Amino acid sequence: MTTLADKGNLVQRPPTMKEVAALANVSIKTVSRVINEEPGVSPELSERVLQAIRQLGYHHNTTASNLRRADQRTATIGLLLDDVANPFSSALHRAIEDVANQHDTLVFTGSSDFEADREERMALTLMSRRVDGLIVMPVSQSHIGLQQFKQLDRPIVFVDRPANLYDADSVLADNRVGASVAVRHMAAYGHRRIAFLGDLHTLWTAAERHLGYIEGLALTGLQLDPALVRHDLHSINLVEQATIELFTAPNPPSALFAGQNLITIGVIRALQRLGLQQQVALVGFDDFPLADLLMPRVSVVAQDPALLGKTAAERLFARLDGERSPGERIVIPTQLLIRGSGEITPSAFT
Amino acid sequence: MTTLADKGNLVQRPPTMKEVAALANVSIKTVSRVINEEPGVSPELSERVLQAIRQLGYHHNTTASNLRRADQRTATIGLLLDDVANPFSSALHRAIEDVANQHDTLVFTGSSDFEADREERMALTLMSRRVDGLIVMPVSQSHIGLQQFKQLDRPIVFVDRPANLYDADSVLADNRVGASVAVRHMAAYGHRRIAFLGDLHTLWTAAERHLGYIEGLALTGLQLDPALVRHDLHSINLVEQATIELFTAPNPPSALFAGQNLITIGVIRALQRLGLQQQVALVGFDDFPLADLLMPRVSVVAQDPALLGKTAAERLFARLDGERSPGERIVIPTQLLIRGSGEITPSAFT
DNA sequence: TTGAAAGCGATACCAG
DNA sequence: CTGGTATCGCTTTCAA
Numbered sequence: 001m002t003t004l005a006d007k008g009n010l011v012q013r014p015p016t017m018k019e020v021a022a023l024a025n026v027s028i029k030t031v032s033r034v035i036n037e038e039p040g041v042s043p044e045l046s047e048r049v050l051q052a053i054r055q056l057g058y059h060h061n062t063t064a065s066n067l068r069r070a071d072q073r074t075a076t077i078g079l080l081l082d083d084v085a086n087p088f089s090s091a092l093h094r095a096i097e098d099v100a101n102q103h104d105t106l107v108f109t110g111s112s113d114f115e116a117d118r119e120e121r122m123a124l125t126l127m128s129r130r131v132d133g134l135i136v137m138p139v140s141q142s143h144i145g146l147q148q149f150k151q152l153d154r155p156i157v158f159v160d161r162p163a164n165l166y167d168a169d170s171v172l173a174d175n176r177v178g179a180s181v182a183v184r185h186m187a188a189y190g191h192r193r194i195a196f197l198g199d200l201h202t203l204w205t206a207a208e209r210h211l212g213y214i215e216g217l218a219l220t221g222l223q224l225d226p227a228l229v230r231h232d233l234h235s236i237n238l239v240e241q242a243t244i245e246l247f248t249a250p251n252p253p254s255a256l257f258a259g260q261n262l263i264t265i266g267v268i269r270a271l272q273r274l275g276l277q278q279q280v281a282l283v284g285f286d287d288f289p290l291a292d293l294l295m296p297r298v299s300v301v302a303q304d305p306a307l308l309g310k311t312a313a314e315r316l317f318a319r320l321d322g323e324r325s326p327g328e329r330i331v332i333p334t335q336l337l338i339r340g341s342g343e344i345t346p347s348a349f350t
Numbered sequence: 351m352t353t354l355a356d357k358g359n360l361v362q363r364p365p366t367m368k369e370v371a372a373l374a375n376v377s378i379k380t381v382s383r384v385i386n387e388e389p390g391v392s393p394e395l396s397e398r399v400l401q402a403i404r405q406l407g408y409h410h411n412t413t414a415s416n417l418r419r420a421d422q423r424t425a426t427i428g429l430l431l432d433d434v435a436n437p438f439s440s441a442l443h444r445a446i447e448d449v450a451n452q453h454d455t456l457v458f459t460g461s462s463d464f465e466a467d468r469e470e471r472m473a474l475t476l477m478s479r480r481v482d483g484l485i486v487m488p489v490s491q492s493h494i495g496l497q498q499f500k501q502l503d504r505p506i507v508f509v510d511r512p513a514n515l516y517d518a519d520s521v522l523a524d525n526r527v528g529a530s531v532a533v534r535h536m537a538a539y540g541h542r543r544i545a546f547l548g549d550l551h552t553l554w555t556a557a558e559r560h561l562g563y564i565e566g567l568a569l570t571g572l573q574l575d576p577a578l579v580r581h582d583l584h585s586i587n588l589v590e591q592a593t594i595e596l597f598t599a600p601n602p603p604s605a606l607f608a609g610q611n612l613i614t615i616g617v618i619r620a621l622q623r624l625g626l627q628q629q630v631a632l633v634g635f636d637d638f639p640l641a642d643l644l645m646p647r648v649s650v651v652a653q654d655p656a657l658l659g660k661t662a663a664e665r666l667f668a669r670l671d672g673e674r675s676p677g678e679r680i681v682i683p684t685q686l687l688i689r690g691s692g693e694i695t696p697s698a699f700t
Numbered sequence: 701t702t703g704a705a706a707g708c709g710a711t712a713c714c715a716g
Numbered sequence: 717c718t719g720g721t722a723t724c725g726c727t728t729t730c731a732a
Contacts, residue, residue: 012502013422014480014502016710017709018710026718027719028719028720029718029720030718042717057498057501059474059498060478061710062480063416063424063480064417064724065709065710066710066724067413067417067710067726068711068725070711070712070724074413083444084443084444084459085443086440090435093434093440093459094434094461097434106458106460106475109443124409125456128409128411128412129456130364130413148407152362152364265639265640265643268643269643272643289615289638290615290638290639293619293640294640294644295644366726368725368726377702377704378704378725379702379727380701380702380703386727391701391702395702410726411725413725413726414727415726415727417724417725417727418707418709418726418727419726
């Protein structure tokens with residue numbers, strides 16, 4: 001192993017195939033055959049090579065190997081999430097990691113923080129790394145970075161939100177139906193004034209859930225009151241403020257539909273502050289840990305992030321295996337989990 | 351762009367420097383100079399090259415570039431976590447991602463699931479990718495894979511748990527003091543029978559917190575009762591069962607110290623089942639979302655995962671920048687958050 | 701200021 | 717079965 005001196009450089013240069021070949025007294029090509037388990041190497045040579053590999057502590061250089069390989073693959077994929085620390089994103093991440101593992105593929109993950117230019121920067125970086133494909137929770141409307149990636153004919157699968165640009169697969173939760181079910185559920189308990197609290201209206205999921213809310217009201221013959229609809233609640237403070245405003249205004253709602261899990265939590269915080277948590281019905285979209293330990297236990301429309309992630313990853317690897325059908329939308333159903341908060345009746349509210 | 355036909359291969363071959371050079375009618379070295387912003391290229395040539403790059407949609411191949419570069423760096427690091435979907439791990443992850451970004455470095459992340467052979471397999475895979483360094487929540491005692499990595503003289507930083515093998519940096523929370531503080535806090539409220547519920551005793555953090563528990567008892571003059579100490583509660587079921595056993599046995603505790611956040615949650619679930627949540631004092635180690643929304647609100651010893659991650663990443667990059675001092679343990683303090691559950695007095699318990 | 705040639709660590713192709 | 721040589725896409729070295 002050669003030693004470099006420069007500060008900032010890695011000091012040791014790992015052993016190479018050439019060195020293994022020299023030690024085993026065979027050609028480098030034979031070493032390559034042994035390592036790649038290609039047939040047709042005599043047992044004695046093979047053993048000599050393996051011996052040399054152990055002796056030198058040789059480890060195959062996947063990077064160099066991939067450079068020369070004919071299939072042009074790097075056995076890496078990129079994953080662009082809202083934020084790796086967000087529970088929904090990280091559940092997706094884990095499911096994708098597991099599928100990637102089965103395909104001997106490594107995952108580069110990045111957080112977009114809902115910023116289009118972060119998304120673009122990450123996409124370009126991943127393109128420079130020549131990742132084989134991308135799984136993305138898309139942010140931007142223009143998808144500049146993603147477009148360039150797609151031009152290389154590498155597959156992209158969108159997850160949680162669809163892309164609005166080109167033909168690609170999207171794996172989505174059934175936002176609209178889920179929201180509609182939530183609203184109808186509370187209506188069935190006698191609520192006539194059901195408020196909507198939603199995330200940034202520019203987010204596709206927020207918009208869909210809002211449509212589901214409207215649909216749910218329509219299906220139960222309830223009238224939409226614009227005063228009960230609040231959008232763009234992208235921070236906990238905005239949520240709390242909006243909730244409090246709803247209950248200090250005249251003619252308050254008796255039930256709430258919270259369009260996202262952080263919103264649900266903000267709503268609960270506000271209701272606790274107002275002392276109304278046992279009197280106002282609440283169904284949240286997206287489950288969250290401990291929802292069943294709060295009092296009242298929180299009814300939610302649960303998504304299945306692990307299944308979303310698994311499905312997206314499997315779709316991506318299918319594409320990488322040559323699947324050429326047109327891009328499609330795969331919709332994963334949601335499930336209403338009845339726990340208590342959504343079953344509070346209007347009579348509790350005076 | 352050449353087109354390959356094979357199923358399973360990526361179809362398009364991205365444009366190369368050579369093609370850019372041909373189009374711009376310059377040497378490939380000149381293209382390289384432009385891309386790497388090396389000085390000494392005439393403005394006209396430079397412009398011609400940039401023009402060709404745009405025209406072809408060229409993107410630099412970082413992988414090939416790194417292969418030839420003298421510093422032997424790949425601008426990637428590996429991150430081995432318990433589970434990317436676990437909130438503590440994912441908070442670490444996010445902090446590390448941010449530091450890596452500042453160093454134009456990409457992160458390969460993997461989940462060990464507390465399994466030594468997964469850890470080893472991941473370490474070897476990452477070695478094959480020639481990552482520049484590793485940040486690891488260590489699992490195994492032998493660290494076979496990590497040892498081999500370290501033999502290449504690439505830095506490893508341990509986070510949350512130290513390594514027991516060789517000289518390397520570790521970034522740790524102050525588990526012992528945190529646990530001791532928790533016990534003394536409840537003792538100060540008059541508790542004399544404080545139980546310990548801990549994770550796998552083979553985990554360093556669990557052992558440290560247990561030591562802190564013992565220390566806390568000793569400092570307050572309380573006697574250690576082995577019947578109140580439960581180890582290896584690595585699943586929610588085990589936690590609930592252990593909790594219930596504690597309260598069905600004669601002479602139950604009036605206060606509980608839960609040694610990990612999933613344990614805390616299991617304990618709460620069990621206490622709710624027993625109807626004891628308002629009567630038994632509880633302090634958990636490690637904060638969790640919604641701890642302040644439960645009733646009673648849950649007092650915890652909070653770690654600072656973001657700071658742990660940031661510190662670990664900065665340490666790793668310092669090593670990569672040539673820092674050669676001996677490996678050290680960096681300890682991040684914990685903080686007792688008083689919210690209610692830890693301040694229940696023994697008189698509540700009859 | 702520019703470019704030709706060698707080489708990074710491996711695989712592909714074709715002889716023997 | 718085994719090995720030589722060209723090549724992957726880029727940087728390095730050195731000469732023009």
